[in-house]
Each structure stands twice: as C-alpha cells, then as structure tokens.
Amino acid sequence: xxxxxxxxxxxxxxxxxxxxxxxxxxxxxxxxxxxxxxxxxxxxxxxxxxxxxxxxxxxxxxxxxxxxxxxxxxxxxxxxxxxxxxxxxxxxxxxxxxxxxxxxxxxx
Amino acid sequence: xxxxxxxxxxxxxxxxxxxxxxxxxxxxxxxxxxxxxxxxxxxxxxxxxxxxxxxxxxxxxxxxxxxxxxxxxxxxxxxxxxxxxxxxxxxxxxxxxxxxxxxxxxxxxxxxxxxxxxxxxxxxxxxxxxxxxxxxxxxxxxxxxxxxxxxxxxxxxxxxxxxxxxxxxxxxxxxxxxxxxxxxxxxxxxxxxxxxxxxxxxxxxxxxxxxxxxxxxxxxxxxxxxxxxxxxxxxxxxxxxxxxxxxxx
Numbered sequence: 001x002x003x004x005x006x007x008x009x010x011x012x013x014x015x016x017x018x019x020x021x022x023x024x025x026x027x028x029x030x031x032x033x034x035x036x037x038x039x040x041x042x043x044x045x046x047x048x049x050x051x052x053x054x055x056x057x058x059x060x061x062x063x064x065x066x067x068x069x070x071x072x073x074x075x076x077x078x079x080x081x082x083x084x085x086x087x088x089x090x091x092x093x094x095x096x097x098x099x100x101x102x103x104x105x106x107x108x
Numbered sequence: 109x110x111x112x113x114x115x116x117x118x119x120x121x122x123x124x125x126x127x128x129x130x131x132x133x134x135x136x137x138x139x140x141x142x143x144x145x146x147x148x149x150x151x152x153x154x155x156x157x158x159x160x161x162x163x164x165x166x167x168x169x170x171x172x173x174x175x176x177x178x179x180x181x182x183x184x185x186x187x188x189x190x191x192x193x194x195x196x197x198x199x200x201x202x203x204x205x206x207x208x209x210x211x212x213x214x215x216x217x218x219x220x221x222x223x224x225x226x227x228x229x230x231x232x233x234x235x236x237x238x239x240x241x242x243x244x245x246x247x248x249x250x251x252x253x254x255x256x257x258x259x260x261x262x263x264x265x266x267x268x269x270x271x272x273x274x275x276x277x278x279x280x281x282x283x284x285x286x287x288x289x290x291x292x293x294x295x296x297x298x299x300x301x302x303x304x305x306x307x308x309x310x311x312x313x314x315x316x317x318x319x320x321x322x323x324x325x326x327x328x329x330x331x332x333x334x335x336x337x338x339x340x341x342x343x344x345x346x347x348x349x350x351x352x353x354x355x356x357x
Contacts, residue, residue: 008229025217039356049357056352067220067341077131088152095156099163
C-alpha cells in the first residue's frame, strides 16, 4: 500500500519555458488576426489565396515545431514526417490544376 | 550460405528492453507520429477533393453586383457563415468561426502546459491544464453543433434551387447556398474534424482520469499526457487548414 501513495518528486516550473509557450501562442493569435484583416480588405484572387496559404503554413510550422515539439526531435524523424507531407502539397497543386481543366472541358 | 547468418548482438536492434530507440523517440510517441501522418493523408484527401470540386465550379463574380445565393456559382463563405448565437439576422461574417478558432488554439496551449507539467511530474498542474483542455474541446464541439444547426435550418429568406423552388437550409443532396457539393463537403470535412475533436476529448478525459487516480504517477512517467497531446495538437492543426481552405479562401 505504501507504494501506491508514493508521489513523484515535483520539479519546479522553468519560467523561460512557460514564457516561450505564451510567445508562440501570441504568434499564432497574431497570424489569425492578420488572416482576418486580409479576408475583409483584399480582393479575391490568386494574391489573396497565396497570402492565406503562406500564413497557414507559417502557423502549421509553429504548431508542429513547437507545440508538437518536432523541431526538437532528431533530424531523421523530422524528415520522416515532413517529406511525405511535401509530396501531398504537390498532389494538392496537381488536383487544383486538374479542377481548372475539368472546368474548361465542361465549357461553363 | 554462411554469409547470410545474422549475428544478433546483445541488446542491439531491440526496441523493448534493448535500450535502442529509433529516432531517439519512445515506441508510443513514434507510433502516434506515424498514425498522425496517415491521418494527415486522410484529411489531405478531403481538402484536395474540396479544392478540385471548387475549381470545377464557376466562381462568384464581384463585378456582377452584390452577392446572393445561387446554384449557378460557388458561394462566398463569408456570406454563408455570418451567423452568431443570440444575434439573429445580423451580418457578422466569419466572426463565430473566428471565435471557434481561438477556442481551439487556446485549448492547444493549455495542452502544451499540461505536457510541460507532466515533464515536471507535477500532478496538480497536469490535472488543472488537462481539465482546461477538455473544457476547450467541449466548448468547440458545442459551437460546432450550433454552426451545423444554423447551416441545416438555413436563413429566413432561403434560396432558389435549379427548378426555381424556394429551399431553406441544407442537406446532403441540396442546399440554398449553392451547388449541392458545397453542403456535402461542408458536412464531410467539418464533420470528420468534429469527430476527431470528439474522440480527442474522450481520450483526454481518460488520461485526465488516470492522472487524478494516480495511475500515471504509479507508472512513474507522465508520457501518456505527451502522446495524447500530440493527437490534440494535430486536431488543432487540421482546423487551421480547414479554417483557411473552407472559410477564408
């Protein structure tokens, strides 16, 4: 029974680490706010879409890198996760082009 | 065939008990990463289909006058998602979905703090931050339930279908907002994401329960919190993409 009540030793919080977490939070929040401003001020088009995609990838970088801690893993793990995703990016681009081609073929 | 003989060195190439960790990550964490990668493919497939179907439809031409719902072109999201609880009939483009995004990002932050507390073996802090995370997840699910209801019930004025009849709201085969595929994709993509949030809340609760009952402390490590944390951040990450491609673009 004695063993069950045993608590592990608590390490005191590292202020710098907590500060870093809130800093990343601020960056994510700011990026979302910028997205909102652009959504209502810039006219629809390729330029607007590219800004959105860049900001989304920017946010994804911070979430995966800092929150999911991937930036601090070994290089081989980083590439194992990242490379397949890069190929998916190509798939997205290829199918967007395909979508436009279908649109033209339909002659709408 | 002596050359094919494999010499098994003691404690080498063994995962369990061998002390060698591929990628210097534990088994559970690595498998979670691989699962998330496969899950990312699923979500990519859904978003890719959305992109393809959207680009094969006519886009709304702003020079042709103010926007109104029509089956002739793909709707502009900010005119579809402009509702807000208790503020009926007001045009508040993307405000509610912005609040939802903020809630999910905040619950991701509390999850990081729970993981950080887990590293320090601080049980009280783990419990506190896990509870906040669960609360954030439930709030998000509630918001999504409202969003879906609003989308399904429709606006006061409704919209014309191709045969000229008036239709209110949306289902899988027709909707007042635009081409049938618009609502179908909305249900599919946000529904699949919502299901992930739901399962995330359930998993978070299980780990929260194990932390409070001392299961994790007895095990000697709070790594479980880190593993479910990975899943929860992934759910948040997917929402970042859904938000951009479904609501903003």
